[in-house]
Every structure is written in structure tokens, then in C-alpha cells.
Amino acid sequence: MANTPDNTDAPKKAGYKPTCRMAYSINNTQPVECTIISDQPFFYMDDVLDFEDEAILSEDDVKLYESLDIEIAELKTKINSYERLSLDFAQPRDKALQDFIVSTKNLNAVSESQKIELSQILGVLSQSRYASALYSHAQSKGINILLSKQVERSLLDKEAESIFIQPMQTLEKAVFAAIKELRRFWQNTQGTGIHPLAFHPDQAVLVNRAQIADLQTAIIRSAWELKLAGEKSYWSIIENSPHSDLGRAFAREALTDFRTINNGKACSAVFETWFLSDRCSIEDRNLIQMMLGEYEGYMIDHAQSSKMVSIDLITQLGSQPFGKNYLAPYAQMILNDPIFTDVRDRSNANFLWFIKFERSFEDAEQELQTHSLDQERDIHHAFFENKDNHENMGQEEDTQNDANVIRINFASDRSHASEQKS
Structure with missing residues (x-):
């Protein structure tokens, strides 16, 4: 920060210490203006601490750390192998600015030659x-x-x-x-293109994520095959785009063992990396907005049935035109792993809770209304059945009374005798 009269002389006279400012950039491409942090210095922990690990660790712990060291070494090998390859797709830092300048020339009209x-x-x-x-x-x-x-x-x-x-x-x-x-049409023909709103909210979030992650996996795999065919511009776009984390996950597996392209291991790495990013929050927000405006209810009413259907859908979602199904071995794990199912964004989680509460309240209200209607119907039928029973009992009593009455036709006999005398 340059020494100017505005920021040096006046503070010295007033005995004021200037605040600390820091300039930084995001991913080496997006500059950010200086930010006032504080007038207090930074303190760092002294991490030079001596621990007697050998006295603390048991034999099982030592074996565990040895296996972890092996896995870390394998991961480092994969990362280093791709880092050497990624140098071929590096772009100048000002390329984004150059592309912006070129694009601004076509804001008013797009040339037909393009x-x-x-x-x-x-x-x-x-x-x-x-x-x-x-x-x-x-x-x-x-x-x-x-x-x-x-x-x-x-x-x-x-x-x-x-x-x-x-x-x-x-x-x-x-x-x-x-x-x-x-790939979306492939999902529809394989029976995995069911709209997420057909499921209960918990399964709907997972199904929506899985369908979108599968579409992105198809793009990454195709771009890698185009690179192998000599069309490197497509992989260069993946490498220098927000999807570079997905591309690197695929490339690390493919470079280590080319068979992972067809056996599904490379695609499953892309699928898992998609869930580890912030893409889940974006897609969850879009789905929740649709849920808030949807009034049809669930197509799959029972919660357990919805869960079973979602397992079958995820299993079938990993099918490919050739090669192994890359999701079939992990379908049950995906349905129970918090990495794939949890709604980590607080705003989305609150709205999802509200949707589930509203749906459960509507179901309970509908059940109470149905129960009350059934009770009214039963009371109505019982009333008329009792009325009919009373009428039948009255008729039976009249019949019994008529049977017990002795009838004397006295008046009719006298009238008949008087007619004979006359």
C-alpha cells in the first residue's frame, strides 16, 4: 500500500494506526477489492509440538495408519499424473477478460457466420x-x-x-x-426419468440430484473420449470451467487405469464428486421451488414404497450403452449415506421441513375428514335401521294383539235376524 499524504501524515499526527488491508483473488482469475480486516495483528499457532506417537499408538492403530499411508500414496500418484497432463490445457490468466471483450462486440447482433x-x-x-x-x-x-x-x-x-x-x-x-x-432421453427409455415430485420429499431430493449428476457424468466421459480422439478443445473447456473438479476426478481414475472408463469406476468418481460440491444446494433450491408450487401430491403415496422405488431407480440410472453399470454396486449405500441424502443448506432444509410438515398435516386432515364422514354415514345408517326395526316391532305387536282379541259379531247377527222377521 503506497504511502500518500492522505494515509500517512494525518494518522501519525492523531496517533492512529492504519487498519490492515488485504488484496486477494479467487482461483487466480477473479480479482477482489481490498477488504478491511482488523487493526489487530494475526496470530498463528505454534504447531511444532513433539508427541510420542510410538508410545501412544497400538498395533491396530499402526496397521490402520499404514493402510492410510498406502491409500494416500496412491492418491498422490493419481494427482501427480494428472497435474502433468493438465499443463497442456492451461490458459492465460487474462483469457476470461479477452473472451469478455470479444463477446461484448456481439451483444447487439450475432453474426450469421457464427x-x-x-x-x-x-x-x-x-x-x-x-x-x-x-x-x-x-x-x-x-x-x-x-x-x-x-x-x-x-x-x-x-x-x-x-x-x-x-x-x-x-x-x-x-x-x-x-x-x-x-442422456436424458436414455434415462426416459430406461425408466429412470420419473419426475422427482412423484416421490416423497426426502427421496425426491436424492432422485433429482442423481438424475442431474448422471447427465453431467455423461458429458465428462464424452469429453474425455473426444480428447483421446484428438478433439482436445472439449476437454480444455472442462478443465478451465467450473466443472474442472468433475473432470479431474474422472481423469485421475482414467490415467491410472484405462479400464476404469468402461467398468464404471471413473464415472462413479465423477458422480461422488458432484455430490461433494455446492451443486446440491443449487439443484435443491430449484426443486424446492417446484415443490412449493405443486398441489397434486405424491404419485407414490406410501413412504416405504417411495424408498424402494428410489433404490431401483438409482440402480438402473447407472446403466450405460456399453460397459458396466456404475451405480449398481453402490445403490443401497447412496440411499443411506448422508453425503448423498443430507440437505446441507440451512435455508433449503427449513423449506423442506415446512413442505413435509404441510403434506403430513394435509394427510392427517384428510384422514380426519374421511373418518368423520364414515362416522356420520354409520350414524345415518344406524338411525334408519333402528327406525325400521321399531316399525317392524310395532307391526308384530299389533298382529299379536289382533290374534289375542275375541271378536263377537253381535250387531251383525241382530241386523240379520231383523231382516228375516220383516
Whole structure:
């Protein structure tokens, strides 16, 4: 911080010590203005402490630490192997600023020369075995890929049997959008495209997360296969985007053992990394907003049935056009592990609790209303049954009384005798 008359002379005269200011940046690309921290110095703990670990640890602890050391060494090997590879995809720090300047020139009008062609997208998809298999599956079901300016990025329209792609975007983004929609159609044909609102809230959150994480996993795998095919620009975008953590999780497994691409281990690493990020909070918020405006209720009424269906859905969600199912071995664990199920954002958790309370209150109220209607119906039937019984009993008493009465036709006999005398 430069010494200027404004910040040196006046403080010295008043006996004032200037506050500490710190300038920093986020991910080496986003500068942040200086922030006032405090006028107190920083204190650091003296971590140079001598512990007699050998006297404290038992034999079992020593074996545990040895196994941990082995796992840490393997992880370091994976990280170092990819760090060497990632140097090929490094970009200048000012590239984001350069892209911004170029994009501002096209704010008013987009040049038609930048419009991509459908043949370009299909040509790139054919270079990835995974993406081409998804496209072949969609074609076999009558789904076509079309270009349309009426969509923001991409859209799967099942009624029109088409996937619409926005042509006024870069080829890389258009390819990623096509892969995402092709994978979404794969989910629908495999029975895993059920809307999350059909489940109870707890399972709905997990199903929604899993479906979106699976779409992102498909994009990461396709980008890696395109890199292997020579199309490195697609992996460069992944490496220098907010999805770099997902790409690195896949690359660490694929570089160590190429068989992890087909046996599902690399894809499961991407799936787990997605849940460890803040993406869960964003998708939970979107789902909760839909829950707050949804009045139809659950399609799967019973809570235990909802849980069982969600297990089957997650198991089937990991199926791929070729290769092993990358979620089947972990489906039961995913349903019970807090990493996958917990709503860690406090605001989302509060809204979710409110939704569950409101639903349970409505169910209880409906049950009470049904019970009261049943009681009224029973009382109504009992009233009329008692009335009929009383009427039948009265008729029976009259019949019994008539049987006990001795009738004397005295008047009729006298009238008959008088007629004979006359």
C-alpha cells in the first residue's frame, strides 16, 4: 500500500494506526477489492509440538495408519499424473477478460457466420464411442436432433420426438448440450426419468440430484473420449470451467487405469464428486421451488414404497450403452449415506421441513375428514335401521294383539235376524 499524504501524515499526527488491508483473488482469475480486516495483528499457532506417537499408538492403530499411508500414496500418484497432463490445457490468466471483450462486440447482433451446422454436431458425436451410442439409441426410438432458435440452450421434446439445439452458440457448447439431452432421453427409455415430485420429499431430493449428476457424468466421459480422439478443445473447456473438479476426478481414475472408463469406476468418481460440491444446494433450491408450487401430491403415496422405488431407480440410472453399470454396486449405500441424502443448506432444509410438515398435516386432515364422514354415514345408517326395526316391532305387536282379541259379531247377527222377521 503506497504511502500518500492522505494515509500517512494525518494518522501519525492523531496517533492512529492504519487498519490492515488485504488484496486477494479467487482461483487466480477473479480479482477482489481490498477488504478491511482488523487493526489487530494475526496470530498463528505454534504447531511444532513433539508427541510420542510410538508410545501412544497400538498395533491396530499402526496397521490402520499404514493402510492410510498406502491409500494416500496412491492418491498422490493419481494427482501427480494428472497435474502433468493438465499443463497442456492451461490458459492465460487474462483469457476470461479477452473472451469478455470479444463477446461484448456481439451483444447487439450475432453474426450469421457464427451459426453452427447440424452436420458439425453429428460429426463430433461420432468421434466419441459413448456419445455415438447414445445417438444411435435415440435414432432407433425415432428421435431426431434439430437446430432451433426458439430454445435457450437445448430441449428434449418427447411429443415432437426431437432434440432441439440452439445454433447461435459455440460448437463445443452445442455438443455438450446434445450429449446432455441424449442422456436424458436414455434415462426416459430406461425408466429412470420419473419426475422427482412423484416421490416423497426426502427421496425426491436424492432422485433429482442423481438424475442431474448422471447427465453431467455423461458429458465428462464424452469429453474425455473426444480428447483421446484428438478433439482436445472439449476437454480444455472442462478443465478451465467450473466443472474442472468433475473432470479431474474422472481423469485421475482414467490415467491410472484405462479400464476404469468402461467398468464404471471413473464415472462413479465423477458422480461422488458432484455430490461433494455446492451443486446440491443449487439443484435443491430449484426443486424446492417446484415443490412449493405443486398441489397434486405424491404419485407414490406410501413412504416405504417411495424408498424402494428410489433404490431401483438409482440402480438402473447407472446403466450405460456399453460397459458396466456404475451405480449398481453402490445403490443401497447412496440411499443411506448422508453425503448423498443430507440437505446441507440451512435455508433449503427449513423449506423442506415446512413442505413435509404441510403434506403430513394435509394427510392427517384428510384422514380426519374421511373418518368423520364414515362416522356420520354409520350414524345415518344406524338411525334408519333402528327406525325400521321399531316399525317392524310395532307391526308384530299389533298382529299379536289382533290374534289375542275375541271378536263377537253381535250387531251383525241382530241386523240379520231383523231382516228375516220383516
